[in-house]
Amino acid sequence: MDVFSDPYNVDVYVTGFLWILKLTAASTVGALVLGVLLSAMRVSPVPVLRGFGAAWVNVFRNTPLTLIIFFCYFGLFSTLGFSVSDEIDLNNYWLGVIGLSVYTAAFVCEAIRSGINTVPAGQAEAARAIGMSFRQTLTMIVLPQAGRAVIAPLGSIFIALSKNATIVGTIGLMESSNAMKELINANGDAVIPIFLVFAGTFAVVLIPAGYGFGWLANRLAVKR
Amino acid sequence: MSTDAVLYDHPGPRAKIRNVVLTVVFGVALLGLAYWIYARFDEKGQWAGPLWKPFTAASTWTDYILPGLGHTLGAAAVAMVLALTFGIVFAVGRLSDHWWVRLPAGAVVEFFRAVPLLLLMFFIFFGVPFITEQPMSIFWAVVLGLTLYNGSVLAEAFRAGIYAVPRGQSEAAYAIGMRKSQVMREILVPQAARSMLPVIVSQMVVLVKDTALGYIISYSELLQMGVNNVAANFGNVVQAAIVVAIIFILVNSSLTALAGWLERRTRRVGKAPRTAALVEAGDAV
Numbered sequence: 325m326d327v328f329s330d331p332y333n334v335d336v337y338v339t340g341f342l343w344i345l346k347l348t349a350a351s352t353v354g355a356l357v358l359g360v361l362l363s364a365m366r367v368s369p370v371p372v373l374r375g376f377g378a379a380w381v382n383v384f385r386n387t388p389l390t391l392i393i394f395f396c397y398f399g400l401f402s403t404l405g406f407s408v409s410d411e412i413d414l415n416n417y418w419l420g421v422i423g424l425s426v427y428t429a430a431f432v433c434e435a436i437r438s439g440i441n442t443v444p445a446g447q448a449e450a451a452r453a454i455g456m457s458f459r460q461t462l463t464m465i466v467l468p469q470a471g472r473a474v475i476a477p478l479g480s481i482f483i484a485l486s487k488n489a490t491i492v493g494t495i496g497l498m499e500s501s502n503a504m505k506e507l508i509n510a511n512g513d514a515v516i517p518i519f520l521v522f523a524g525t526f527a528v529v530l531i532p533a534g535y536g537f538g539w540l541a542n543r544l545a546v547k548r
Numbered sequence: 549m550s551t552d553a554v555l556y557d558h559p560g561p562r563a564k565i566r567n568v569v570l571t572v573v574f575g576v577a578l579l580g581l582a583y584w585i586y587a588r589f590d591e592k593g594q595w596a597g598p599l600w601k602p603f604t605a606a607s608t609w610t611d612y613i614l615p616g617l618g619h620t621l622g623a624a625a626v627a628m629v630l631a632l633t634f635g636i637v638f639a640v641g642r643l644s645d646h647w648w649v650r651l652p653a654g655a656v657v658e659f660f661r662a663v664p665l666l667l668l669m670f671f672i673f674f675g676v677p678f679i680t681e682q683p684m685s686i687f688w689a690v691v692l693g694l695t696l697y698n699g700s701v702l703a704e705a706f707r708a709g710i711y712a713v714p715r716g717q718s719e720a721a722y723a724i725g726m727r728k729s730q731v732m733r734e735i736l737v738p739q740a741a742r743s744m745l746p747v748i749v750s751q752m753v754v755l756v757k758d759t760a761l762g763y764i765i766s767y768s769e770l771l772q773m774g775v776n777n778v779a780a781n782f783g784n785v786v787q788a789a790i791v792v793a794i795i796f797i798l799v800n801s802s803l804t805a806l807a808g809w810l811e812r813r814t815r816r817v818g819k820a821p822r823t824a825a826l827v828e829a830g831d832a833v
Contacts, residue, residue, distance in 0.1 A: 369556050369563070370570045376578060386753070386800035387793045388760030391771055395793075398779070399786045404592050440554060448554045458556070466554060487664035494764050501667045505674055512678040519671045523663040530662040 327514040328521065333507055340503030341525060347420055347489035347499065352482055354425030359432025366437050377433065384430040389423070389491050396423040397495040413497065420492030424485060431481045439474035440466060444548075472544045479537025483530050500525075589786075599784040603791055608778060616773025617795060623687065623762065623769065624755045627694035631755070632748070634699025639706035640732055660700040666761055669693035673765045690762040690769075698755055705747045709740035743814060749807035753800045760796075770795065 327333055366377035384392070396419040400406040408418035443466050451461040490501040498506075504522040508515055559567060589595055602608045641653030660668070673689035713736050721731040763771040774792040779785035 367555055368570075369559065369567050370574060372571050372575045372578060376574075382801065383793075383797060386757075386797040386804070388757040388771065388796060390760040390763055391775070391789065391793055391796065394763075394771065394775065395786075395789045399789055403594070403786050404588060443554050445554050452557055462555065487662075490664040490666040491761070491764075493666065501664065501670050504667060505670045508670070508675045508678070515671075515675040515678045519667075519675055523659070523667055523671070526664060526667070527659055527662040531658050534662070 327507065327511050327518055333511075336498070336503045336507060337500075337521070339498060340500035340522075343417070343492075343497055343499040344486065344489045346417065347424060347492055348482075348486040350421045351424035351428060351485055351489070354421060355428035355432050355481075355485065358425055358429035359436060362429055362433035363436035363440075366433060367440055381430045381433055384427050385434070387427075389427050389488055390494060392427050393420060393423040393491055393494050396420070416492070416495050416497045419495065420489075420497060424488060424492070428481060428485050428488070431484075432478065435474055435477040435481060436470070438477070439470040442473040443469045469546050472541075472546050475544060476537060476541035479541065480534070483533055483537075486530065487526065594786055599782065599787050602778065602782045602784065603787070612778050613770070613774045613792070613795070616768065616770040617799075619767065619773070620756065620759045620762075620769040621799075623690050623694065623759045623767070624752065627691045627698065627759075628752060628755055630691065630695040631699040631702055631751075634695055635702030635706050636737065638699065638703040639710060640737070642703065642707055643710060643732075645728070657700045657703045660696045661704070663697075665693055665697045665758055666764065668696060669761055669765055686762070686765060686767045689765060690759060690767045693761075694755055694758055697758070698751055701754075702748065702751055705744055705751075706740060709744040709747075710736050712743065713739045745814065746807045746811040749803060749810060753803045753807075756800055756803070757796070 328337070362377045362380055365373040366381070368374060397416065400422075401415065401419055407415060409415040447465055447469065448461050451465045456464070490499055493499045493502040496502075500522055504518060507518045511518065556563075638653050638657050641649050642657065644650045644653070669689055672692050673684050673686065676689075677684050717735055717739065718731050721735045726734070759767075759769050760771045762769045763776070766772065770792055774795070775785065775788045778788040782788075
């Protein structure tokens, strides 16, 4: 483990994971907001909106994230001149956040939609039968039940998002996988400890997170 | 359509009018968005003929896009076969009665599911050569990474599938004197595999998409050949990315459609009384 006694290497490691944290945090917010909007469109009675939501999901769920991130940089930024910040790292960071959010939103949308589908139609029919308005049915009957069904899939989507954040390394951000590559190339004699530290960091955070979401989903599940 | 039944009542006259108004309003908004994108492209001259022209030439397809697609599908196919094997072995390992098989198998599966695929590929491609002291083939770096990750995901899916086979099946098998390995091999795995078929095909979509990570370690797959190399020759990165994205979408939606068809088929067969219990349990996976 003497690779990590060198403060420079520790710095590379910490910076790498800080980028992952920042990417995950911002993209979680972005994907959640976009995903909720899209799922509202997909279940709306307006055909145009339904079509737009379906098109978004089909396009972004079937395109590799690498291609999306690649396009964000070489297409949006280099060719179309869409720039977020003058500082190169921050610009790459926000382009990465855009790519990750746009991609993950498709999955969030599908999770929410199938969550709404788990609510039996009889629940909403009963609510309407006793005179509840659309808003009341939505906020008191459908969403509380759908929300519980959505915890597990959303949990795995956000775990996947934090892993996918490494792909922003494609456009030159020194996130964890690029950091690991740099350390490996500089310290060929300590390849395995370096890998174990980087991969271990992900495993130590994400495996308990996975079990945590599973436990929560199970605890809050609607018993039918 | 079932969603409509949950959220919205059948529209009456007022709701119908409101829906028409909303359709018009959002239709105009979407057209506006489309026009804004068109104008943005126009401003940067992205509709210019020479940028799109290469895609009508046969050589662009035969020299770049088709070989790239071939490499993408090749890596995905090899990785799928290996991942299936890996998945079955580790799913059965995790269900073993011996703790010294169960725990390591569980640890391997959990570990590779939690590690980002890119990190894994970087380790295999840049790290392993330091240990073995010979260069790593790019193809195998991509395939190995894909196998370890997707194999672990499939192992979890298989384990759930094996759990979902009704207990009466294995009890009956034990009752007629089958050994543990026979029960697993001849009773549980075949039934689980059948109910897992849609999941396996859906995992193919993930695999095909993840081969694009090979671009980062310069494996000559579709993103590398069809976007990077084409754009290097013709300076049309936006156009190339759009064309390649369409190819990916076509390949993956056909896989998704296949998975959906398989699922409906399994369900339809499942309506026969004798296998009803199996499929009902399999649906919960």
